[in-house]
Amino acid sequence: MLVVRPAGPADLDALIDLAGLSGPGLTSLPKDEATLAARLRLSAASFGGEVARDAAWYTLMLEDSDDGRILGLAAVRAAIGLDRPHFSFRVITLAQYSPTIGTRFNHRALVLVNECTGWTEVGSLFLRPEARAGGAGSLLARSRYMLIGAEPQRFGETVMAELRGWFGEEGTTSPFWEGLACKFYRLPFLEADKMVSSTNGQFIVDLAPRHPIYVDLIDEDARAAIGRCHRDGEVAMAMLRREGFTPSGLIDVFDGGPTVSAPRDAIATIRGGRVFGVMIEDDVERAETALVSTGAIAGFRAIRATVSVRGDRAVLDRAGAAALGVSAGDMVRVSA
Template sequence: MIVLRPVKLTDLSNIEKLAVDSGPMVCTLPAKREHLLQKIEQSIYSFEQDVFCPGEESYFFVLEETDTGHLLGTGAINALAGYRQAFYSFRNDIIIHSSRELNVHSRIHALTLNHDLSDHSQLCSFYIDPSQRHTLSPALITLGRLMFMNANSNRFANEWMAVLPGIADTQGRAPFWEHVGRKFFGMDYNQVEYYNGTRDKAFVAELMPHYPLYVPLIDEEAQAVMGQVHQDAELQYQLLNDQGFEPDKYVEIFDAGPILTAPHNALPICLNMKTGSLVGEPLHADTKQYLVGYQGAKGFCAFIAEGNQTEDRLIITKELMEEVGLTQHQKVWFLAL
């Protein structure tokens, strides 16, 4: 049985291994024990708080194979992307240059450093064990977090977003960074992403240009990767895109990867998610796959199961219900997949 659940302190060693396996692509999951411990402690504290509006909270989930206790993936949520420090991105702008005398009117594509997305809730730290990429586990991490956010909407902003890694090779060379960021930072891409995941974001404001970058003046190799997602993140991109997240007008500042945004109330999962009671009994023939979320002793947990829906009831097998530790007529949230 595979379950999405909140992280706990005893997960530290296993998460550290996942962080090493994830590599530099997941900068919000750096392989630094001290930082991971802080991330776990912050999550535990956040879950324990009575929250009326989003703030500094961060919620960290792990994907667990309950039979073995093995961790297969991670996913986190920042209640506000830029609560204590601004969240920086590049915004795609159009700057108009016009001369009536010369009869010239030009619309120039430019990138502008900004912190517009600081008040968005942010999905982050997504990682899935390679053995699980072609299963329902990636969907469980992504949709399970969205279900938690919708069921606890007071904890989050009305606008949600996710930053996806851009194009970089196995040696850590990112074309956008080489032609833009390196000129201001003078360090390698992997190094700056590590700093981005472990240090105060003030260094971005201190070193990045505050004036618009005119895209036609940027090397064509860098232009070609703007807004493009790394092949290892295509699965995550598709899962979010299916739920209504779209690459709007923002890109990540180091590799120009896409930033997907969506209004909470327009997401399919928020429109179609049901609240009802769980029943354990034999299934009918016309079963479907359901994402099931519940509030248990460990906090909010979610799993995927075959079931039948009858009005406000979800039916799964009694054996599965007992395996998860649920009881007859317990309140659950569920979504047909």
């Protein structure tokens, strides 16, 4: 059975392996052992309630309980932009008009902004290629919203996601970086990408353009990459849209990937979730498959399971209850 569970320091080898498979541009999954080890320590402390609410960063692992293999990961940051700014480019329209010649132009432009302060971020969604079928990606992605729904007061009222930007056909070169961003940072993409997660990010504002950048003046390939997600992110984008996320008008400073956002309580999985007490039976009659998670962040787990709702009770079979680590009378959240 596939189970989503909290990540901790013991998952370091698996996380390093997943980071190596992820390719360039997934900033939240750097190929740096020290950074990943620190991420796992913070995850364990976050699930254990040992850090301030706004500093929490929850990393989730998708595990096959039959053999213990880690198939993917995802993460939720409770609040961004508080201890360090979170920079993006906002795509704006500048209208210019000359009454002398009766001509009007609408120019798209990019402006560096820091607008996401206090938002919750869902991200780091990555699965092994062989696991990208059979609903594993949906389980992993939606488990983040089940986590938020378990204790919504721990998270911001707005939830956002940044998708990896477009890379060339070889999958190693970012047209947006090569055509625009590198002109300001004068670093190889991979080095700049690593510095985002291994430093406080001050270099971004130190070297960023101070004035609007007219899109028409940008290299054609870079222009085409504005707001375009990576080919491997198209499924993730579709899942985000089904949850109610919409484009925010913000793009990543380095690769031009889109940022989408949604009101926390309007996210479909959160809005449709209900809390029930657990009943356990050997044979669950009139059962339907649903997303089921524990009712609290501490010890969080999520699975796809057959469940029958009877009044204020959710009836699970013994395998489902064991995977969640719940007993009769415990509380769970269920979302179709």
